[in-house]
Amino acid sequence: MQTETTLDTYEDLLQAIVANDGGREISDPATGEVVGRAPEHTTADLDAAVDAARAAQPAWAALGHEERSAFLNRAADAVERSAEALARLLSREQGKPLNGPNARFEVGACAAWLRATASFELRPEVLVDDGESRAELHYRPLGVVGAIGPWNWPMMISVWQLAPALRMGNAVVVKPSEYTPLSVLALAAVINQELPAGVLSVVSGGRGVGERLAAHPGIDKVMFTGSTATGKAIIRSSADTVKRLTLELGGNDAGIVLPDADPAAIAEGLFWGAFINTGQTCAALKRLYVHEDIYDAVCDALVGFAGQMPMGVGLEEQNVLGPLQNKAQFDIVADLVQAAKDSGARVLLGGEPEAGQPGYFYPTTLVADIDNDNPLVAREQFGPALPIIKYSSVEEAITMANGLDVGLGASVWSSDPAKAREVAARIEAGTVWINKHGAVDPRVPFGGAKASGYGLEFGVEGLKGLGAPQVISY
Structure with a gap:
């Protein structure tokens, strides 16, 4: 585990994630009060996170589905221990109320999605077995997944991205929205109490960091939730490295x-x-x-x-x-x-x-x-x-x-x-x-049609989207 420090209180969370020197001021959209200062990571920080992820990923993949699922369940426990502190931070940074289908609901959904993702069974699919030959379809880890999230449901959508990616044996580098970086930094800090070092990291930076992530040769897949215009830019940036993409884009x-x-x-x-x-x-x-x-x-x-x-x-x-x-x-x-x-x-x-x-x-x-x-x-x-x-x-x-x-x-x-x-x-x-x-x-695949993106999230189909299909025929 990456830390022995408990992050059960609001003050503990802020101390763990807020920049002491420099950084960018984040204000409460309801009151204008300063919530804290978000670290301003650079493309060099992104490169270091990707290097750490690539170093940690093989051992993580080698654990197998059952052990990785156990890690996700322990991560859900950690989220539940810190639930009220996370909800309070989310409310202050994003603006959504604690009650109703809002901040407490979102934090609870993070734990629920981690547990649901841990529970899905993904077995080899037998394609042919006619007595003369047999062919099976397997899904292998891709490597390192880059996750770019939005500001509207910053914690929950980050979990939608990172939970299946981790379950499939990938390491993950998250780039949160510039509007809500503290929420995602806090969520990752809580989850990382239960994960091996390097497997999950957050790079809190500006547009240049996002552009570098989409084009980075060390990133094997990008998951993005946001506008159609930004999705198109990610498609263009990812083309030279032929990255896999899951894009959940604008809707009306x-x-x-x-x-x-x-x-x-x-x-x-x-x-x-x-x-x-x-x-x-x-x-x-x-x-x-x-x-x-x-x-x-x-x-x-x-x-x-x-x-x-x-x-x-x-x-x-x-x-x-x-x-x-x-x-x-x-x-x-x-x-x-x-x-x-x-x-x-x-x-x-x-x-x-x-x-x-x-x-x-x-x-x-x-x-x-x-x-x-x-x-x-x-x-x-x-x-x-x-x-x-x-x-x-x-x-x-x-x-x-x-x-x-x-x-x-x-x-x-x-x-x-x-x-x-x-x-x-x-x-x-x-x-x-x-x-x-x-x-x-979490059990039902979700994705868009037309310019609302492509690829599926959630359920077994979502897991498959975070794996590389491989046919073994004999």
Whole structure:
């Protein structure tokens, strides 16, 4: 193990990860208060981390699946011991509240994903066994995996990347978002209490570090969650070294409410599908298509539910919605809502940030009577503003839902399961949920269609994506 120091308290975590000299100041997006200083690693630091990973990886791979799974389970224990400290740090750095499907939920998901990944069985697949010949498909470790994560779910998505990579016998070098490096540094410090040295490291640096990681000859695969534009840049940077890639890119998820749905019954699911993490989720519901027969009833039900959800500073226990994580994202949401208002769309709730308050708070916003080509619909807002579009026929709704070049997730809402499945099968998205939205499961593969990326995460298929397939034939 890398350290004998316990990291069970918030103060212990900060002491372990915050730069004493230099570094970059990280502020709480809810209050503007300084959380700590993140170390500013360089490309030389990245090179050293990759060298250490390459040195440690063969012995890690040699342990085998069972022993590596035992390490992951002990890492989950460590996360649970430090859960409250991790959640508090996450809330302060990212802005999400402690309660609701937010900071405590995210830390709990980290432990759950580690355990689930440790539990999956990956056995050789017998391809041919006809008495004369036998062929088996095996998966071998790739070597060193580079993981580049986002700022919206920094701990959980890092675990989505590092857990299967480690389980498959790879070493991992993580490059967190510049907005939320402390959360990922803290998570790695906790996990590294249980792992051999060099197997997992975090390099907290700027854009140049990310570009170097994508092109680094010592990195065998890159996993990335983030925007489509950055994903395209990673594809280009990785080309010369023919890296394997798993890319979970931007989404603008559609939800279709069929005319037989019960507005009151689906309001809560629609709300959390759209506003989980204050709308800052790649696979959140970002444009809602509602049949004209129940349009007003769905709008009313959503306003009634959304108006009860408290927004505020994350460390205040009553809140379940928080600020936008950064000023750039706040401006995107504000500009898109303003464009909708300027076009004549009807604001049902929110739409006006409170002047003079600290933090990047944008109120929960519902916008009705909006055209499908309005920027708030056509562009990914990634924040607490949901456009609600009226449709007349299911064919029209499917056409609009499929009309963009992204397809991460989608949902269909109906009282008729058979009809819902029929519509779901026609939507161009990696995952289509029925009467829920965004409910990921560590056992169920997850990935995007079209410009929302390629490759699968989670489950046995996710493990395979972190291995090199090898056929042994005899």
